[in-house]
Amino acid sequence: MKKTEPAPKKPLPPQATIRRLSVYLRYLNGLDGDGVKVISSHDLARRLALNPAQVRKDLAYFGEFGKRGVGYSVKKLRDHIVKILGLQKMRKVAIIGAGGRLGTALALYTGFEKRNFKVCALFDKDPAVIGNEVDGVGRILSIEELPRTVKETGIEILVLTIPAAAIKEVHDIIMLSGVRAILNFAPYKMLSTEDVAVHNVDLTTELEALSYLLSLRESGLTSLENNLPADNE
Amino acid sequence: MKKTEPAPKKPLPPQATIRRLSVYLRYLNGLDGDGVKVISSHDLARRLALNPAQVRKDLAYFGEFGKRGVGYSVKKLRDHIVKILGLQKMRKVAIIGAGGRLGTALALYTGFEKRNFKVCALFDKDPAVIGNEVDGVGRILSIEELPRTVKETGIEILVLTIPAAAIKEVHDIIMLSGVRAILNFAPYKMLSTEDVAVHNVDLTTELEALSYLLSLRESGLTSLENNLPADNE
């Protein structure tokens, strides 16, 4: 009787690979819309300013999707990536801080539904906005109702759009609410735990990183044009 | 006569370092507000779930700011990071797609000004919103006015909050407008050039990366709790 598997051979894919898969997916959707049937790693890479080998390696983490001498079937590859990222299943999302500008903007953003994310609950701490109706989503609930709603509705992802100062107050109720993932826009670095994966998106940090590049150029490091830190994402 | 410098010894700091500097800066501001005078790399690292050596190395790219046996002066370190990131100088920002939800939310977000970014012009392509007044910022201008306004006002950074489909139309006018940096929220990967640094922030990609983690756990890779891809940023 053997111990377990014969040896998984492949290491876990890096997070950067996962991000790129999402970008590939979007591009593939566009190609499919244009009627393109097949794409090579070379062409994919060129459009996205990546190395073709990187594209192939990213995909090879998950199987052999391509055909030598031909390339990748746009539709098949798209379907594979959808499965890899777990996007066949609709994911329920709630927004915390839905009374604020950013929260409202995201609550009303229709782009998520196209990708199978459904905003289906809104929360806030401020009594002044609790009860307000948001078109097509529902009324804003008190944050106190979060744990119950998460369980009843099956919410998996929380989007946090609250001020930094408010985090401490809601931190525990959020982490213990039963959600498995958080997308945090508050300018305060939340840490992942065993139970809850957190991704922080810090708009100020993004601007400051750009400011750094600006001041590099100002300070006359002229031929920085090479090794320029390039774009992220 | 020597060729140039005696040899810069230090390599360029990675982008990840720059991002972390921004995070350090925010935390240092908080500490300063709380009256904390000195912080060690160890304490800083603990709060931000980093390695102390990484904190020290990040800072060491730019000089020797600490005191052995003591730590870093909160105020001094804060001031150094401000200089490194070029934040002593106010940076003028314009928003393209200011008629949309996200654009409006960002235009009205007051958090940027605290960090010395000033939103001072708004643009859109849609005649239905051009001319609309946005409190405290001004009227929405036609995108046609972008190049002139950039030059006259000294705008350095553009924030793009337009639909993906609209990018192709405005791509050239933006890249040639004279700005040096772009923060792109549109779900379309824009590429950096020699003249214009682009950072892409893709909200859908963030959600999809979280979805991947969710489906990993669903598929029963139980003891993933170790090597969990953790948080980004």
Added chain:
DNA sequence: CAAACTTTGTGATATAATGCTCATATTATA
């Protein structure tokens, strides 16, 4: 003021991500 303790800054080392190269598979063509 010496000994014990703390904490930085950095060279050495480990880990990870990216890029290169080529054997192999597929298609097209003559």
Added chain:
DNA sequence: TATAATATGAGCATTATATCACAAAGTTTG
């Protein structure tokens, strides 16, 4: 069916990034 052309997948090389470990510097204590 052989030949040329294309493009994947995988192993290896290279580069980039993160961590370790320790000497040097500063502080505190007795």
